[in-house]
């Protein structure tokens with residue numbers, strides 16, 4: 290019986306039994322590995338808890354949005370497309386996680402393994418034309434002792450770029466007369482430093498556009514609008530960089546106005562700091578859940 294909350298009395302009993310017995314449920318679920326997944330309602334904004342079949346493949350916890358082969362995906366799946374932050378209860382522990390939706394070959398390989406372990410999921414797939422999604426659950430681990438993740442790596446890259454830009458501006462502001470010296474004086478040095486910084490920033494943004502962002506947009510559909518906006522900001526930053534490059538390249542000691550270059554660098558610094566800050570708020574948790582930082 291479905292009540293007003295879209296919840297069956299049966300589900301309520303399963304959840305209560307699960308919580309009372311350390312994750313074990315009898316009756317038709319006897320011997321099954323279950324998990325309680327709490328999502329935030331896509332429309333209601335309220336927390337919803339669903340008992341689901343639970344699998345671990347190569348140590349990766351996952352659930353399957355089979356809805357027993359129904360034509361439409363279950364509500365909890367729509368919820369995580371809107372907000373991937375979830376709570377996972379295994380019976381012995383409860384932890385916050387971010388739910389990802391692997392696509393293409395990665396999804397197919399996981400689903401094949403799911404079916405190998407539990408052929409019932411293959412029967413569900415046969416009942417419906419939709420591709421049954423596999424949802425991987427990635428524990429969000431707060432605290433300093435966790436593994437340094439991809440998100441931490443992003444913040445470190447930002448911090449390095451922040452420092453470089455600060456140094457560049459200090460170089461320009463410390464001794465206004467210095468830039469007036471003829472090359473290979475400070476003007477030349479500034480040119481070199483500027484080029485190094487601009488190349489590093491360009492490389493950072495290219496890496497995001499080609500690597501991190503498409504991966505995140507695919508796995509976390511809820512992030513897609515924010516990622517599109519971040520990409521637009523990259524274009525704004527690139528235009529500012531081009532203008533700075535033009536001013537630095539065309540700089541003639543004694544003729545050019547250092548104030549114009551200073552103003553452009555200030556604009557870039559403000560624009561970039563806003564971009565970094567928002568990017569860090571938006572993607573760091575998701576990136577940390579995706580894997581460890583690269584080692585050099």
Ligand SMILES: [Fe+2]
Nearest residue numbers: 494497519568
């Ligand atoms: Fe960025």
Ligand SMILES: [Fe+2]
Nearest residue numbers: 447493497568
């Ligand atoms: Fe970035």
